[in-house]
Amino acid sequence: MVFVMAGRKSASYVASKKATVIDVARTAGVSKSTVSLVLRGGVGVKARTIEKVNAAIDALGYVYNREAAGLRNRESNMLAIVANDLANPYLAQVIIALETALTDQGLVPVVVNINESEARQRALVASLKEHNVAGFFITPAPETSADWLQGLASAGYPTVCLMREIAGANVPVVVPDNRRGMYLSTKYLIDLGHTRIAFVGGVESISDYQERKEGFLSAMQEAELAVKDSDIEPSSTKREGGQLAVTRVLDRDPSISAMVCFTDVVAYGAYTALRDRGLVPGKDISVVGFDDLEDSRLMSPALTTIRVNAEDIGRVASERMQQCREHSLSSDNDVVGVKLMVRSSCCAIGDKVAHSTSVPKD
Template identity: 40%
Template sequence: MPQPKGSKGRVTIIEIADAAGVSKSTVSLVLTGRGSVKPETRQQVLQVMDRLGYVYNRGAANLRNAQSRIVGLVLNDLSNPFFAEFAIGVEKVLQMAGYVAFMANTAESVVRQEQVMRMMREHGAGGIILCPALDTRPEHLDWVRVADTALLVAIRRLPGVNVSHVVPENLAGASRVTRHLVNLGHERIAFLGGMHSMVVRQERHGGFLAAMEAAGRAVDPALNLESMPTRDGGFGAMSAVLSLADRPTAVVCYNDVVAIGAMLAAARHGLVVGRDIAVVGFDDTSEARHVSPALTTVAVDPVGLGERAAALLLKQINDPAIEPESFIGPANLVIRESCGAYQRALAAAG
């Protein structure tokens, strides 16, 4: 049922009705989704609700006392093992603090993202940890801040949004893994995966470019291919660069999932990863350690990032006046077989 106006001065449906110039019953119909309301009237009521920061609490009768013990966890791609590990870290801290996580997967849909975030607020979530979907813009989160909801953005930084952030050290990590390939003697190196609109892609590609420039290596635009950050995306991008007459000898991938797709494409083309071509990833998921050959990558500790995200959000819930904080997690190079370092070492020793 709708929230009544109480001691905390919460907005009532009567105030919504007055501001929108409609009846109380019309507001109720918009909230419940029952009955017939003209689309333009519905939109007018929803805009007033956003402006006044009104939140419809469907479980007010039985969740009012538990409101502060619920946290929303909104993930952009749960099929990526990285986000599963991140969620483990979040839930570990929340459970220790006596909180319950409501988790949702948006599958990179901004529309789905808004739906699940509104639903979480309606059901009493006192805060939300958001791993933003592709193409999320600052204005998409305006209603959350108006509704006075604790919000933390994780993994994908959103410039222009004044909330706490927890992200990995993308630029430095990509620079480290690229320097490693340069030191192994590679000159023609590709960067595959991620979409240009993604801040993470911009940062990781920026680290790649910085390392190539510092080493005096030329960067061929034909070897810079975007793709969705998925296994299929990596497979397609790798297939494209391998079809070039002058193909790369090494590939830096946006993340481990893209890298594993790239390794599958290399095998399809009859190449042995780690011998005929070097492939490296980013994230160091558990899958990276178990593929064959094992993937050289950048470790960012997704579980630890999840723990830090949960801790910062709980801090904000407990003290709403606290200033937003940013945490940049370290990114460390992990050398395994896929880059060919061991093959080169053995050849040098022989």
């Protein structure tokens, strides 16, 4: 059992000097190596001996410096989580799940936010290396190079990418099944009779955008439905980005009857844009999100979306890191499954209220 340090100290001892491992060993009547074993969890040490060591620690006020010990042993139990954008509520859910999985293993997660900045990503990773982190989980910023990411792993820092893949980097990646998720949402709308469907939101330079776009195009092509360049409108992944993207799409082509959104947050922005035009989501235009945030079922109307289980992402990522640290890992991707969550934000085309003079009423 790991000892619990008490706050009581010997006044006479504090007055003289700071307690050391040698002092603890001498007071407990054991060897220095035995004290070290107790400090690291006491595996293989008799209960009576652990009690004696902990009593000595209490009496002397000894404080175990885990960071210094890690530096001496070239080991650390700290793992860095480099987040592209902590304002993203889905990423926050993933990080909470990952933190839980890591702390359950006795590891210490350290979270930093790079705010989608590749320069900030480099600077923070360099600083974290100086603080003896044992490995990195990274949601890479746009413009991250494969050489930089590969160099991090090659330098002896186990590295796992989350949510995004950098082509050419030989590191493990844990991602949702982006293609299938967007295929499912698009096919659902097609099955409702929609033929004019827009794909809105997302940053073109990141892998998950390209994968979701491929899923959208695959479903449209399978149904032999045409897709105009103007039917696809990238944007930031903020709510404001979704609002602006939908406004642009409908300004160009009011015949759009449905839209698949890059994320739930983008879909929230779509709701605002539709209402600004006097349109009702789920009645005048169908909307589908991606992520299944906790708030999505509380939206009005409740948002139909693609569910990606954040706990699964966190669990699988922690398992991959453990394998990395044990040097028993390939760089293959882990693709986490998705599920269509049907709610109230979509309608069959026969039930749709016409929102433009260019669209005949049903």
